[in-house]
Amino acid sequence: MMRHLISAADLTRDDAVLILDTAEEMARVADRPIKKLPTLRGRTICNLFFEDSTRTRISFEAAEKRLSADVINFAAKGSSVSKGESLKDTAQTLEAMGVDAVVIRHGASGAPYRLATSGWIDAPVVNAGDGTHQHPTQALLDAFTMRRRLVGRDAGLGKDLAGRRVTLVGDILHSRVARSNVDLLHTLGAEVTLVAPPTLVPVGVETWPCEVSYDLDRVLPKSDAVMMLRVQRERMNAAFFPTEREYSRRYGLDGQRMARMPEHAIVMHPGPMVRGMEITAEVADSDRCTVVEQVANGVSIRMAVLYLLLGGNDSAVTHTRTEENK
Numbered sequence: 146m147m148r149h150l151i152s153a154a155d156l157t158r159d160d161a162v163l164i165l166d167t168a169e170e171m172a173r174v175a176d177r178p179i180k181k182l183p184t185l186r187g188r189t190i191c192n193l194f195f196e197d198s199t200r201t202r203i204s205f206e207a208a209e210k211r212l213s214a215d216v217i218n219f220a221a222k223g224s225s226v227s228k229g230e231s232l233k234d235t236a237q238t239l240e241a242m243g244v245d246a247v248v249i250r251h252g253a254s255g256a257p258y259r260l261a262t263s264g265w266i267d268a269p270v271v272n273a274g275d276g277t278h279q280h281p282t283q284a285l286l287d288a289f290t291m292r293r294r295l296v297g298r299d300a301g302l303g304k305d306l307a308g309r310r311v312t313l314v315g316d317i318l319h320s321r322v323a324r325s326n327v328d329l330l331h332t333l334g335a336e337v338t339l340v341a342p343p344t345l346v347p348v349g350v351e352t353w354p355c356e357v358s359y360d361l362d363r364v365l366p367k368s369d370a371v372m373m374l375r376v377q378r379e380r381m382n383a384a385f386f387p388t389e390r391e392y393s394r395r396y397g398l399d400g401q402r403m404a405r406m407p408e409h410a411i412v413m414h415p416g417p418m419v420r421g422m423e424i425t426a427e428v429a430d431s432d433r434c435t436v437v438e439q440v441a442n443g444v445s446i447r448m449a450v451l452y453l454l455l456g457g458n459d460s461a462v463t464h465t466r467t468e469e470n471k
Contacts, residue, residue, distance in 0.1 A: 208447035254278035284325035307334030315374030
């Protein structure tokens, strides 16, 4: 297991499967009356969020507390950053305080890599999303959800997603979730197809390990999982499609389109969903939609990542079962 988690592309197939297997053990903790392990007792983790986030920050905080770590939450708003303090100054402050790991979200692509390689801080760094670049724990929780639904919880242990066909639909251009998923799913053996308006497909996508289509209806019958992406209005500075109604007509997922998918196929969304545009309420609230499961699985994946970076490289099986017997 590597020292930092910066990009999904850095993970080998064995690294990724180890994280997914460890997350399966961590998920058992959620079924206990007391949802806590002593694994990181005495360790301090700082959540360094330079960009607004609710879902990801709370998920990391829940994971850290379930592992008994001490947690420091840092938000750029209202901090010394608003007075001009640099990333280097903030990192050196954390180093002086002796933090054991840093979880960072930043609006600038490459900021977590800079923090991990600059020598400003000696702790492991976990990328919680940087610009339009990467969001590796999101890709891991998505893969974990697919493996559980398409292969099975116990049956999936030790296995990857070889031969599974995954379709990502929507704003590929601005999506770090799409980039991370393409990298990780390819590593795990899945076949990935991107579907989007031509204006929302990045330049150079032909070098990515995936196919590109502009016809959602043609791809749906061959998909084991369809992941709808959020249209990121806050990152858009041009008219990428004529109207929201036109986007929904060509690339939205409604009940009629979902009926074209194989019976076993699932619908995913990293959230927050824009109902009525990207996905209809009928689909979002159906049994085939895994949005709520993805949120729960996010805590298990982040527990697994922090455990493996800070607690050791062995499977958590022995550790968790030892605690269960106490």
